Amino acid sequence: MSNREELTTWKALQAHAKQMKNQHMNDLFAASDTRFEEFSIELAPFLLDYSKNIITTETMSALFTLAKDCEVEQWRTKMFSGKRINKTEDRAVLHTALRDRAQSPLMINGENIADNVQAALQQMKYFSDKVRQGQWLGYSGKRITDVVNIGVGGSNLGPQMVTEALKQYSDNSINVHYVSNVDGTQIANVLRPLNPEKVLFIVSSKTFTTTETITNAQTAMNWLVSSSFDKSAVAKHFVAVSSNKENAMNFGILAENIFDMWDWVGGRFSLWSAIGLPIALDLGFDKFIELLEGAHELDQHFYQAPLEQNAPVVMALLSVWNCTFLGAQSQAILPYDQSLHMLSAYMQQAEMESNGKSVSWDGDAINYPTVPSIWGELGINGQHAFYQYLHQSNNVVPADFIGSVTSVTPVKGHHETLMANFFAQTQALMSGVNEEQVRADLKAKGRTPEYIDKVAPHKVHQGNRPTNTILMKRISPRTLGSLIALYEHKIFVQGIILQICSFDQWGVELGKGLANQIHEELASGMDNPEHDDSTKGLISYYKGILD
Numbered sequence: 001m002s003n004r005e006e007l008t009t010w011k012a013l014q015a016h017a018k019q020m021k022n023q024h025m026n027d028l029f030a031a032s033d034t035r036f037e038e039f040s041i042e043l044a045p046f047l048l049d050y051s052k053n054i055i056t057t058e059t060m061s062a063l064f065t066l067a068k069d070c071e072v073e074q075w076r077t078k079m080f081s082g083k084r085i086n087k088t089e090d091r092a093v094l095h096t097a098l099r100d101r102a103q104s105p106l107m108i109n110g111e112n113i114a115d116n117v118q119a120a121l122q123q124m125k126y127f128s129d130k131v132r133q134g135q136w137l138g139y140s141g142k143r144i145t146d147v148v149n150i151g152v153g154g155s156n157l158g159p160q161m162v163t164e165a166l167k168q169y170s171d172n173s174i175n176v177h178y179v180s181n182v183d184g185t186q187i188a189n190v191l192r193p194l195n196p197e198k199v200l201f202i203v204s205s206k207t208f209t210t211t212e213t214i215t216n217a218q219t220a221m222n223w224l225v226s227s228s229f230d231k232s233a234v235a236k237h238f239v240a241v242s243s244n245k246e247n248a249m250n251f252g253i254l255a256e257n258i259f260d261m262w263d264w265v266g267g268r269f270s271l272w273s274a275i276g277l278p279i280a281l282d283l284g285f286d287k288f289i290e291l292l293e294g295a296h297e298l299d300q301h302f303y304q305a306p307l308e309q310n311a312p313v314v315m316a317l318l319s320v321w322n323c324t325f326l327g328a329q330s331q332a333i334l335p336y337d338q339s340l341h342m343l344s345a346y347m348q349q350a351e352m353e354s355n356g357k358s359v360s361w362d363g364d365a366i367n368y369p370t371v372p373s374i375w376g377e378l379g380i381n382g383q384h385a386f387y388q389y390l391h392q393s394n395n396v397v398p399a400d401f402i403g404s405v406t407s408v409t410p411v412k413g414h415h416e417t418l419m420a421n422f423f424a425q426t427q428a429l430m431s432g433v434n435e436e437q438v439r440a441d442l443k444a445k446g447r448t449p450e451y452i453d454k455v456a457p458h459k460v461h462q463g464n465r466p467t468n469t470i471l472m473k474r475i476s477p478r479t480l481g482s483l484i485a486l487y488e489h490k491i492f493v494q495g496i497i498l499q500i501c502s503f504d505q506w507g508v509e510l511g512k513g514l515a516n517q518i519h520e521e522l523a524s525g526m527d528n529p530e531h532d533d534s535t536k537g538l539i540s541y542y543k544g545i546l547d
Ligand code: F6P
Pocket: 151, 152, 153, 154, 155, 204, 205, 206, 207, 208, 209, 210, 213, 267, 268, 353, 505, 508
């Protein structure tokens, strides 16, 4: 058993949660007119309002004590100083070093990694400038107009989410495309309109062993060679980002076109490394640096602010409170900013691959609920799709609402409508409306008593649904960098409180291994009697139709 449950604070929080389950936020707001002030944190890029949670001063105080008892501050120091906190893989966790704009020296395995980071950034600058300025030429001497990033998971979601979010900052000198799925439909659709003479491929794979990525890269190579009729064209059209230089070179990519990655950067935390090349190519290297600066600002806040004023710590504690103590099983990410349309997909990997585990870092079973399933969609689209569930289902889904004070694309009359919905939804989710109010409202509208009896129960909203609101000044490389770092550190603190190793992902291995085995069976036509009856039946049906 994980020892968190033995902590006095843990037990106190369990008892407190039983009382708080009967509390309505309406009463908590009525009891204090300083709730917003007490439960909000203002930082340079955004305001975090967490007052619409089922919390009191006592709740937060117990949660901060829990953070202290779990040694969050000490773990934070360990992470920033390069201790091997990825216990199961025996690695340091240093995505913060990738964006350390102070370039503080940090020795890892006998090397000052600050030097390595700066050298890698210089390489990225040189390369991205060259491509953007039309000096990197394809096999027929034409300038590159399109870049296709081939990668999946952490080698795709971060760069794609960021380039989508910062579209307004692109000068469109390069069109960036993404291929992540091994379903051939995606790569075929991406390549169809492109001219091979003007395309550059980035094969992004930390391990360079991911079957889906290698399959897509091979298809891209065949597509190129079938146009150029010359294998040497590959050198001019393929670069790689990988820590497995050998595999990348065996694939045919020149050593000088391989951008390094290090074992102290996890895939889902890697957009700050050369995995972010598509960002630099799309926006220009200076904007990529602004993204790093925004993340660095948040890193400093996380490192220096006391726990009580520390935005990522507060968000982590609230997640633990809502899920582990109050029993919520999922969490919605609801951006009210079109730029962030990929944010929830990105957060799914960030949080669920990090903390979706049921064994503690010491290998003991964890009996308490850990992290929620993360899901979401742009808020307005969600309102007309699944918000019914958020407002009236029996399952309470805590949600993060993320909006911007000013739009990057001001269009007359739009932003206020958007923001009116943004503010209205968290109020409605919190306050709800009781039957008495519903009946009075229907009566005031002149409805008959029969109609009121029939409809009133359906119009009741219980409210008391927890939300956090993150109100950003405006989406920019800098504010986006801060926002992503906020969530990264939240996930880290969550892991510490829950006693989870947040930086491994053993749970993806079993399926991968089996897929490789079945792939061989499909290719050879052999049947494997060891599959369960369902899998045997499915494979046999598949083969039967193919035959
Ligand atoms: O299968 C999961 C995973 O290992 C992720 O953790 C990672 O981001 C992704 O696959 C891609 O891995 P790679 O960059 O090594 O191709």
